[in-house]
Structures are given as structure tokens and as C-alpha cells.
Amino acid sequence: MTDSKGYFDLSKNRLSRRTALKGLAAGASLAAAPGFVRYAQAQSSAPIKIGFQSHRTGIGAAYGRWYEKTTAAAVKAINAAGGINGRPVEVVIEDDGTDPGRGAEVVAKFANQHKTDIVFGTLFSHVVIGSAPAAGENKIPYFVVSEGHHVASTKLNRYVFQPGITDVKSQIQAMAPWIASNAGKKVCQIFPDFAFGYDHRDYLPPALKAQGGEVIAQIAIPPTESSFTKYLPQIPAETEVIYHVMVGPAVLTFVKELGEFYGSNRPQLFGFIDSLEAVDINSPGLEFLDGSHFWEGSPRYAQADDSEAQKAYRAAVGIDDNGAAVGDPKDVSTAAHMFGCWETLYVVKKAMEDAGYKGPEDRAKLVEATEALTEFAEGPEHPQGKKIFNGKIHQCFGIQNISKVEGGKLKVVHKTSIEDGLYEPEGDYTTQAL
Amino acid sequence: MAFGPHLLLASLEGLVTAAVLALTALGLSLVFGVMRIVNVAHGEFFMLGAVLAWAITTAITGHPALGFLAALVIAPLLVGAVALVAERVVLRRLNYNPEATIVATIGLLYIIQQLALTFYGPEARPVEPPFNYRILLPWFGYSGYKLSVVAASALLLVATWLVLTRTKIGMVMRATQYDRETAQAFGIPVERVYAGVFALGAMLAAVAAVLIVPISQAHYLMGQDPLLLSFIVVIIGGLGSLRGTVVAALIIGLSDGIISVFFSPTLAKIIATFLVAMVLVFRPQGLFGTTAR
Amino acid sequence: MKGEASALKAYGLHVAVIGLLFALSFVLPPYHHGLVARIMVLATFAMGYNLLFGYVGLLSLGHAMFFAAGLYGAGLSVYHLGWSVPLAFAGGIGCGAVLALVIGLLALRTSGVAFMIVTMMFAQVFYLTILYFARWTGGDQGLVVPQGSRVMYLGGASFDLTNPAVRYRVALALFAIVLAVVLVLVRSGFGRVLVAIRENEERTKMLGFDTFANKLAAVIVSGTICAAAGAAYALLFGYVGSSFASVQYSILPLLWVLLGGAATALGPLVGTLAMYYVTDIASSYTSAWLLIVGVMLIVGVLFFPKGVLGTIRQRWLRWLP
Incomplete structure (x- = not known):
């Protein structure tokens, strides 16, 4: 440059x-x-x-x-x-x-x-x-x-x-109702053992409980880890939903190893797309994610009911219908x-x-x-x-989007309301001096 | 999952880690042992191997095994060439001064990292394994490719051992390692040995990276962990001891896997690192090393 | 006597450097003013490192733990316990000194490359421990030391450490004191024993010196200086985070010292200044600034294999301490 x-x-x-x-x-x-x-x-x-x-x-x-x-x-x-x-x-x-x-x-x-x-x-x-x-x-x-x-x-x-x-606390809270009523009540969380993961560790269990669900296991994985298979046996057998929020370059490995571990007989999967930002959902090894669900802030793939504003935004930024750079389908965005x-x-x-x-x-x-x-x-x-x-x-x-992986694309299946993600303020900046 | 299968799985995983680590560390051990320099850029040669493997497998169409085999040959050669140039242009001129080479290899680390970022990009990219075979055990499924990595690594280690102990090249290298001055006096071209060793060390790291890249993707910052772990393995095993390097890699790889069965992962890493450090405190020459000269 | 004349020249030079840094505080534009304050704190870290590496010849790859011990010792005692600034600063230094004692007792059983790896591993244990106790340390995200608690009351006066001018002078004071301590130490009998250990440990031992005790003392002084730098960093800049305990921050002081010149009193400052400014200038011209830094390191080491000041001392100014 x-x-x-x-x-x-x-x-x-x-x-x-x-x-x-x-x-x-x-x-x-x-x-x-x-x-x-x-x-x-x-x-x-x-x-x-x-x-x-x-x-x-x-x-x-x-x-x-x-x-x-x-x-x-x-x-x-x-x-x-x-x-x-x-x-x-x-x-x-x-x-x-x-x-x-x-x-x-x-x-x-x-x-x-x-x-x-x-x-x-x-x-x-x-x-x-x-x-x-x-x-x-x-x-x-x-x-x-x-x-x-x-x-x-x-x-x-x-x-x-x-x-x-x-913010992530609100995002997590907004996911709980959908997870409990659509994916399953018994949730096992897998998250990185650092601050980003701790938000999920701390905010999901109470939110899920309020919806009649339950977090039955929490598996924290050190940020330096590049292979995950050895942690997978800790997932309880009765798990209905695996809630995963791995981030960083090792995430493809994580999904692939989950696939090798479970084969076709797997629990429901729910993840935060943070894991797969800038990663092609059709990368080898990610077939395992087919049918699973993701949180998305803004949808990566163009949706049938996209607003004119959304279409204009995508055109202005230069991403195609698959969320990749116009002219370079391999250059996937962090949509x-x-x-x-x-x-x-x-x-x-x-x-x-x-x-x-x-x-x-x-x-x-x-x-x-x-x-x-x-x-x-x-x-x-x-x-x-x-x-x-x-x-x-x-x-x-x-609002937040929940998208399903279908035919190598992410399709929005649910939009949360703003109220789903509201919580009591923890303080007040306006009392501080300027 | 029951305890037995869990332990089996952890051991298998540890074995894969150990196999790749042994190769990478062996490369570092040769450079460390023969040339007496600390190569901070060793992890970047590892990274370069993985990145080149991605480039080669992407360029070659057809069955994934084809591209992978090509990568297994070409990537280490290219990395070796880069190392050779670095050795000729920089390290030799520094007369292998231990302190100056640390700065120089840190510089090399930055350069390689930046070039990878500029030309390869910041994303993690996957490489397709040469074959996909899922071994179905009664309790869980396991990747057949991972087991083949262990086998391939063992073969390469045996081959390296044969070269070091049974060939003239190996003898020359060991002689240089043992006593540089005497080797020179006996007409051994020490400088060429050094260049060869540096390239070979980089190539071993690159081979290890090509083997692991279908399991864990190529990324421009992937070099740091292998570097630190290799240092640990080399010192725990004892400088210049191939057997020690392999045993230490096994200990580090397996302990990392197995301790994580019993403790929370971060605590497991704390315990494993502390224990290995204490081994070194009470046996500073490493497990198989002789006292440092 | 020749020795006294060179000692005078040496002390004169260092007083002049401190004076120059003080004068700079009046003329530097705000950004550089702030940057130099930061550099002086980090150069103090490098001086602590240099004491062990340059003078005793012990290459540690774990000094980030001493810096971080001071950083967290000071930062967390303000954040959780509400300690005052001087108390927290002392607390940070205390943490570093105790840690240095323990690490010294263990790691000094080894030497050479084993020492390097053992210190690196202990630092890794320290780093992971910070992550493990994330509820108190803030883990990898770290914590902000509240702005209001970064005011120092000494005697009747109050010093607001968030004020750039105050911060610069505090950083300069820390730098000057540590520089003086290092100068006095390396010119003392203790310093000569340390250099003797570097040159030939066996012979030093035969001469009747307890090399272990001397090395342990060096580790403690070195670790304490690094902790002082860390504690100052937390209080002056208001942030504690695990990245300061990572292996990168163990390699950086080594790099600064080697660049500036190992076993020279001012080498750490020169090296830190050079690294910072090359990074800063290069990154404003290209996003590939790492490449420029890398090339600079290699070119630098080819022409100044003993670091900038080390080479100058070798070729021209023999009296440089």
C-alpha cells in the first residue's frame, strides 16, 4: 500500500x-x-x-x-x-x-x-x-x-x-429466549478463557434461566490453544445445545474437530459469528455447521427482505450478496x-x-x-x-439476527426486539466532570 | 464420557502435539547445538512453511493429496532457501556473535511476519487434508489424518537420526558441534556446515508446519507458540541430544493433554509449565544432556 | 589520575543527559512530551534488565514478570484496596522484590541457555496466573486505574499524575534516580564482582567471592528496578493489562538493551528511544512498519554489533560507562 x-x-x-x-x-x-x-x-x-x-x-x-x-x-x-x-x-x-x-x-x-x-x-x-x-x-x-x-x-x-x-451483554441476553424455545433447554457453553468469553460465561446462565433453560456445563479453553479435541469429552452427554463463541485463527480447527468427534449425530449448535468473521462459511471442514445457528449483528448474506437502506449500504461498502468483496469472492467481510x-x-x-x-x-x-x-x-x-x-x-x-446455515449460506430466521436486550444501567457517566 | 476413553483421547491429542513439536524442536536444536546461536526467527520459518503450503495447495487443482504432497516437498525447500540467504547475508557477517544474532533474528522475525501479512493477509486460511478418514472408536470419532501425522513425523525423525549418525554429513555436523576449532583444523568447511545446518533447521520447522496445517490453519502469527515450546523442548531434552529432544517433546505434548483432563485448562497450563520449569531447575543440563561447556 | 578524569567525564555526561531531558520538557510539542515520558519509564525497565544481562551476563527471557509484578502490585492495590499513590508504588516495588528473590533462588541454580528458558517459563506461569485470576486482574482486557485516584499527596502538596507536566517530571525523577543507582552500583566493588562473574565465574569463585549471593543480589536489584518501572507505568498511564506480562515484553527490554549497547549506562535509554521513534515514524508512512523496524535492526546490528553506545565506546570513547 x-x-x-x-x-x-x-x-x-x-x-x-x-x-x-x-x-x-x-x-x-x-x-x-x-x-x-x-x-x-x-x-x-x-x-x-x-x-x-x-x-x-x-x-x-x-x-x-x-x-x-x-x-x-x-x-x-x-x-x-x-x-x-x-x-x-x-x-x-x-x-x-x-x-x-x-x-x-x-x-x-x-x-x-x-x-x-x-x-x-x-x-x-x-x-x-x-x-x-x-x-x-x-x-x-x-x-x-x-x-x-x-x-x-x-x-x-x-x-x-x-x-x-x-454491547455483548445485551446480545447474549437477547439470544436466550430463542435458544430456550427453539434449540434446547440444556446448554453446554464452550468459550475462550479470556474476557470475551467471560461475558458469555457470566451473562448467559441467568438470561437462560429466566427463559426456563439451563447451562449444564461451561468449558473454558485457553487462548493459546490450537487444538480442541481433548476438551470435547467434557461436553455432557445430555447436552441439547452447544453454545460456542470461539474466536481467533483456530476456530476452523474447532469446528472441524467437533465434526470429527460427533460425526452426524450431534446436538444443536448455536454460535456467535465472531468465530467465523472473515472466514468463508464454505471452507473445507465447515460442512459440519450445516443446519446450525449463529448470532449476526448485521447479516453477512443478502436477505430476501433487505431494506433499500441495507442494499445501498452493501453497495457502498462494496460487498456482494455473499458478503465478500465485490470482485473477490474469497475476500469475506466482517459483516x-x-x-x-x-x-x-x-x-x-x-x-x-x-x-x-x-x-x-x-x-x-x-x-x-x-x-x-x-x-x-x-x-x-x-x-x-x-x-x-x-x-x-x-x-x-x-435488534439482533439469528441466522441458520442453509446450503452454504446464512439465512436470517429470527430478529430479536430491542427490548430483549435491555438491562439495568450499571452506572452513570454524566455525573463525571468533563 | 468415561474416564478411560477420555484419557485415551487426551493421549492421542498429546501425541499429535508431540510429533509436530519434536520436528520443530529438532530443527532448533541443530541450530542451537551446532552454531551456538539462538534463532528467534525459528517460529517464523514454521509459519512460512504453513503459509507456503496454503499457497501451493491453492495453486494446484485436482485431488487434495496432489497439492499436499507438492507442498510437502516444495515448501520446505523454499523455506530452506530463505534461511540460507539469511545466513549468508546476515548471520555470517555477524560472525555468529550470540548477542548480535538475537537482534538480527528478531529483525528477521519482523520482516518475515510483515511480508506474510502484506502478501498473504491477516486471515486464517485452511488447507485441505490429503485424505479425510474418520476412525470410529466405540466412544468417539477421531481424525485418521492426525494419526498419519504422528507416523510421518516418526519417519522423518528416524531419517534425520540416520543422517546424523550414519552419514558423512552427519559426522561433519557432529564434529563441528563438538569442537569448532578442531573441526576447522581437520579441514571441515565450518562455514558451509553452518549454512547447511541453518537451512536444515528451517526446513524441519517447515515440514512440521506443512504436516500440521491441514489440522490447524495457516495464520501469520502462528509462529510464536511453536518457538517458545521448541525452546523448552530443546533445553529440557538436553542440548544436541536427538533422543532427548524426542523424549522432551513427548513429555511436553502428553503432559499438556493429560493434565487438562484433571484441571481447568488454564490451571493445567500453569501447572504443566511450572513442573517443567522445576525439572530444569533441578536438572539444568536437561534430561539427556551432559553438563554445559 | 586518568581514572578520575574519566569518572568526572562520565558523571558529567550523565548529569548533562538528565539536564537535557529536563530542558526538553519545556520545548517538546505535546505528543513528543508524552512519548518521551513513556520512553523514560520503559528505559528504566531496560536499565533494570541491563544490570543483569549487561553486567552479570545472565540472559533472562522473563523480565516481563518483574515489570508486571510492579504494574499489578501498584495498579491492583489502588483499584481494589484504594491505596494512596506512594503506598501503591511502594507496594508494587515490594511485589517485584519478593518475586525476584523467589525466582532468583530457583533460576540461579541454572546458567546459560537453561537460565534463559527457566526465566521464560516462570514468566509464562506468571502471565497465565494473571489470566487465571481474571476476576481480580481483569485478565487480558486489563483494568483502568481510576483517574481520580491517580493523585499523589506528599507533604502538603498534591501532584496530579494525569497532568502531562507532572507525569514527565515524575518519570524523569524515576529515570534519574535509577540511573544514579546503576552508575554507583556498577562502579562499586559489587559491580566489579558482577563483571568478574560475567567474564569468568569459576575464577571469581576461586578468588573467594560467593558468586551465588552476588548473582542473587543482582537479580533482586534488577527485578526491583523493573518493578519500579512497572509500578510507575500503572500509576502514570492508568492501565494494567496482561499484555505487559507476555513474552513480548520480556523480549523488548533485551532488544532495547542490545540496540543501545549492553553494559553501558545510557544504552537502555538510547535503545528505547531509537526503537520507539523508528516505529512511530515508520508507522506514519506505511502500514508495513514492521518491515522497516526489522530491516533497521539487521542493518543496525551489522554496523553496530555491540549496540550503538557499545560500539562508540569500543571505537572512540573508551571512558563511556
Whole structure:
């Protein structure tokens, strides 16, 4: 990649100075329209700078690439429609190496060197938590797309937000009713023995119990493991549903070994697609998943009842009906999560417009404007669906999809309601000083 | 599942781990023993083997066994060539200074990792096994390919042992390992031996990776664990002892599998690592090593 | 005397370096100001490592556990027990010292490569233990040390460690104190025994020195310095996480020391600075920054096989400590 100074330069979604200028021109012509006068007059034409903390290297690299593509597409769309407050949006990328220490340095670099208006886009939880203190100390709003429960736990600080993707605690809770009434009541959980797995370990049993189901065994597998067969005998014989949330490069092995272990005579399988993001569902060894079910944030495969907004979003990001890059069917996207980048940027746009945001001196106003948001309607800006936002815990809540593997595709069979995933807030960021 | 079958399964799994580990560690042991340098990039040669195996099997159509056999031959040769270049261009110029080679091989590690990320990508990619045969035991099913990995690894270990003990090349290598100066005095081209050993060590890692890749996918960060485990195996087994390396690989592989039957996995790893460390504390020369010179 | 003149030059140089770092705090732009503060803390970690590796010749691959002992010792006592900053800092150092004593007693039964592997394995045990007790340590995600608790009360004054200027000076103070301690140590009789052990342990033993006790003392001092760096890191930057206990953070100080020059007093600082800035600059030009770092390491080691300062000392400045 000939990536000079960290600006976007991706072959398909090219966002260079030139397109930024085009966006500016579009913004100028829109500004001539009556409704936009109020914005255009007050603003300088200097771009709004968004610092994108990206996992380009390290264990998160497969996600980072698609997060970048989605972000580029959203920025292109926003600029084509006149930018934010009449100003074009410019993205500056820094690689955090998927490392919390480097993550904190990158946030400081955005705040003090690139002087970006916000920091955005982090996925891996440990990087979010490691970077959060730096965001708080530099008083720079930090919009993450991580799905971790860390933001909503109110253990971070007032500058950290997650308005584009539902947190994992809510996702798990929303799955329980469907599992108990459709897959089975006796559930065995298999999860990685680190924080991502612990959310599932801690939140599923009570949610399932409330639905009349029961977790009968929990098998935690160390993150360094590359083979899983030796853990499979711990699955109780009376298990009706295996609930699996393995992540990382070894997941294909996991499924394959499950197949070798059980053959055709297996319990129901329910998993989080996190395991298979960026992995072709038709890879050798995954035949075993046929007929099993997955959580998906946003469906990977195009569905028959897709909204116009969903279709437009997919076209803008450049994924085909199978969720792979247009022109390269082997390049499978991280569709279930990356929509969060798109939606988060539109939340940032809305909040900046509400706050009358002019520059870094208005960051505190931006925080308050974001906290004042309550609801995002389904549409081009929120193609995954409607969401409600809790400004006290800086977290949004949306619908979730449950999809069945059928004929080498994922077909959505159930959509949860937002209410399925709501829980009591654990704290309140708005009481903290800005 | 009943205790007996569970233990059997854990042992089978341990055996597969041990087989691959023995090959990888043997490569490191040769480099470590003969050249007296710590090759931090050894795990990256392993990774490179797996990544090349993916590339080769993807390029060759037809029966999966065809591509796999090609990979088994071509991938180690390519990795060996890379190692040879690294040895000629960098390590030799450092005069095999132990400290400088650590920095240089860390540099090599970064370079190989970045090249893999750039040209291969961040995804984990599967390689189809040459055959799919599920052995049906009374209690559970087991992959026939996994057992063939154990057999193949055993064959390769025996072959390496024959080369080391029965051929002139092996004798020259052992002589260099025993005493570099004397070997040189007897007209052994020590530098060429070093280059050969470094390439051979990398090739062994690559072969191990090609064997394991149909079981666990190719990924650009897959090199770290084999590197650490190989270090442990080499030292526990005793430097330069092929028998020690194999026995240590078996101990590490099996203990990892079997302890996990009794304890929660992370606790099992803590216990296994601690016990092996304590073995080394009380027997610093390793199980089969002579006291370090 | 020639020795005294070179000692004077050496001390002068180090005072000048500290003075330069202090002066820099007024002129550095904010980002570099913050980065240099971080580098000074990590260079302290590297100095602790250098004491054992450079002067005693013991190559440990497990020093991340000492750094992490300080990091968690300080971070968790603030997070769970609500300790004040100075107390937590002392607690972190204490954890590191005790751990170093235990590890030293066990690992020093071995030498050479076995020492390297044993320390690596103990560090791995430590790392896995952090993951195992995730309910208290936060596991791989780690914990944020609350911003409000990172204020230090000393005497009547209060120092807000989240303030960049305060943070820089605290980091500099830590760095300066450890640098002075290391300088005094290596120039003392103890330091000479350590170097003698590195050069020829058998002979040192025959001369009547208890090499085990000296090596154990070196491990404890080294581990304590690394723990001090870790404790400072937790309190200054507000995050504790298991990645700081991973093997990567055992290899990094080795890399920094080798790059800057083993057994030189300022080598750790030079090495850490170089690694950080090359990474930072390279990553702003290309996403393939690892490649640049890798090439730099190889080119560097080809021309400076003894590290930057080690080679300078060998070729030009013989008096460099």
C-alpha cells in the first residue's frame, strides 16, 4: 500500500484529498440551497479530522482492514452529502498493532500531533480499555466499535462512547429466549478463557434461566490453544445445545474437530459469528455447521427482505450478496460487526451538528450532545436497524439476527426486539466532570 | 464420557502435539547445538512453511493429496532457501556473535511476519487434508489424518537420526558441534556446515508446519507458540541430544493433554509449565544432556 | 589520575543527559512530551534488565514478570484496596522484590541457555496466573486505574499524575534516580564482582567471592528496578493489562538493551528511544512498519554489533560507562 501519512488510499474506496475536495464542492453547492445557509455561514471549510485507531497489524488485522473499508465508504457518503456542518470529513489512520500500550500512544498522537477532532473505530476490547485513560486525560471523544461491555460497565470515562453497535451483554441476553424455545433447554457453553468469553460465561446462565433453560456445563479453553479435541469429552452427554463463541485463527480447527468427534449425530449448535468473521462459511471442514445457528449483528448474506437502506449500504461498502468483496469472492467481510463503523460515523455527524461543533474547543459540547441522543431511526444512516441510545452509559441497543446455515449460506430466521436486550444501567457517566 | 476413553483421547491429542513439536524442536536444536546461536526467527520459518503450503495447495487443482504432497516437498525447500540467504547475508557477517544474532533474528522475525501479512493477509486460511478418514472408536470419532501425522513425523525423525549418525554429513555436523576449532583444523568447511545446518533447521520447522496445517490453519502469527515450546523442548531434552529432544517433546505434548483432563485448562497450563520449569531447575543440563561447556 | 578524569567525564555526561531531558520538557510539542515520558519509564525497565544481562551476563527471557509484578502490585492495590499513590508504588516495588528473590533462588541454580528458558517459563506461569485470576486482574482486557485516584499527596502538596507536566517530571525523577543507582552500583566493588562473574565465574569463585549471593543480589536489584518501572507505568498511564506480562515484553527490554549497547549506562535509554521513534515514524508512512523496524535492526546490528553506545565506546570513547 502506498499509504502516505496515513490517509486513506484503498484501491476501491479511494478517499484522498481529491475526493475530500469533491465532497467539499458538493458541500458548497448544497450550502447554496436555502436550508443549509445556517451551517455553511458559521463554518470554516477546514476538514473535520477523525483519527482512526486501526488494527492493521497484530491479531486484529483481519478486522482492521474491513473496518477501514466500511469507514472509507461512510466518509465518502457523508462527504458526498455535504460533510458535517458543511465541512468535509478527513480520516487519519494510525496502526495500534492491536496492542493496548501502543493504543494509548496512538490516542495521544491523534489528540496532540494530528490534532484530530475525535478518535474512532477501535475493535479489540483490551485496546479500548488500554486507550481509554489517554482519551480521558486528553479530553478527546473516543467512539469505539468494539461490542465489548466495557463502555456500558461505566468503568471507563466520560469521553468513551459506543453508539454504533450493541454491547455483548445485551446480545447474549437477547439470544436466550430463542435458544430456550427453539434449540434446547440444556446448554453446554464452550468459550475462550479470556474476557470475551467471560461475558458469555457470566451473562448467559441467568438470561437462560429466566427463559426456563439451563447451562449444564461451561468449558473454558485457553487462548493459546490450537487444538480442541481433548476438551470435547467434557461436553455432557445430555447436552441439547452447544453454545460456542470461539474466536481467533483456530476456530476452523474447532469446528472441524467437533465434526470429527460427533460425526452426524450431534446436538444443536448455536454460535456467535465472531468465530467465523472473515472466514468463508464454505471452507473445507465447515460442512459440519450445516443446519446450525449463529448470532449476526448485521447479516453477512443478502436477505430476501433487505431494506433499500441495507442494499445501498452493501453497495457502498462494496460487498456482494455473499458478503465478500465485490470482485473477490474469497475476500469475506466482517459483516456482522463492521456496519458499526458506518453507523457510528453518522452518530458523530448528528452529534456534531446538534452541538454546533466548530473545533477541538467544542469537544465537551460534543460529549454532551452525544449523551443527549436517545434514538436512531432505521434508514440509510442506520441500515442495520433501529437503535435506542442510553446517554448515561454511552451505549446503544439494537435488534439482533439469528441466522441458520442453509446450503452454504446464512439465512436470517429470527430478529430479536430491542427490548430483549435491555438491562439495568450499571452506572452513570454524566455525573463525571468533563 | 468415561474416564478411560477420555484419557485415551487426551493421549492421542498429546501425541499429535508431540510429533509436530519434536520436528520443530529438532530443527532448533541443530541450530542451537551446532552454531551456538539462538534463532528467534525459528517460529517464523514454521509459519512460512504453513503459509507456503496454503499457497501451493491453492495453486494446484485436482485431488487434495496432489497439492499436499507438492507442498510437502516444495515448501520446505523454499523455506530452506530463505534461511540460507539469511545466513549468508546476515548471520555470517555477524560472525555468529550470540548477542548480535538475537537482534538480527528478531529483525528477521519482523520482516518475515510483515511480508506474510502484506502478501498473504491477516486471515486464517485452511488447507485441505490429503485424505479425510474418520476412525470410529466405540466412544468417539477421531481424525485418521492426525494419526498419519504422528507416523510421518516418526519417519522423518528416524531419517534425520540416520543422517546424523550414519552419514558423512552427519559426522561433519557432529564434529563441528563438538569442537569448532578442531573441526576447522581437520579441514571441515565450518562455514558451509553452518549454512547447511541453518537451512536444515528451517526446513524441519517447515515440514512440521506443512504436516500440521491441514489440522490447524495457516495464520501469520502462528509462529510464536511453536518457538517458545521448541525452546523448552530443546533445553529440557538436553542440548544436541536427538533422543532427548524426542523424549522432551513427548513429555511436553502428553503432559499438556493429560493434565487438562484433571484441571481447568488454564490451571493445567500453569501447572504443566511450572513442573517443567522445576525439572530444569533441578536438572539444568536437561534430561539427556551432559553438563554445559 | 586518568581514572578520575574519566569518572568526572562520565558523571558529567550523565548529569548533562538528565539536564537535557529536563530542558526538553519545556520545548517538546505535546505528543513528543508524552512519548518521551513513556520512553523514560520503559528505559528504566531496560536499565533494570541491563544490570543483569549487561553486567552479570545472565540472559533472562522473563523480565516481563518483574515489570508486571510492579504494574499489578501498584495498579491492583489502588483499584481494589484504594491505596494512596506512594503506598501503591511502594507496594508494587515490594511485589517485584519478593518475586525476584523467589525466582532468583530457583533460576540461579541454572546458567546459560537453561537460565534463559527457566526465566521464560516462570514468566509464562506468571502471565497465565494473571489470566487465571481474571476476576481480580481483569485478565487480558486489563483494568483502568481510576483517574481520580491517580493523585499523589506528599507533604502538603498534591501532584496530579494525569497532568502531562507532572507525569514527565515524575518519570524523569524515576529515570534519574535509577540511573544514579546503576552508575554507583556498577562502579562499586559489587559491580566489579558482577563483571568478574560475567567474564569468568569459576575464577571469581576461586578468588573467594560467593558468586551465588552476588548473582542473587543482582537479580533482586534488577527485578526491583523493573518493578519500579512497572509500578510507575500503572500509576502514570492508568492501565494494567496482561499484555505487559507476555513474552513480548520480556523480549523488548533485551532488544532495547542490545540496540543501545549492553553494559553501558545510557544504552537502555538510547535503545528505547531509537526503537520507539523508528516505529512511530515508520508507522506514519506505511502500514508495513514492521518491515522497516526489522530491516533497521539487521542493518543496525551489522554496523553496530555491540549496540550503538557499545560500539562508540569500543571505537572512540573508551571512558563511556
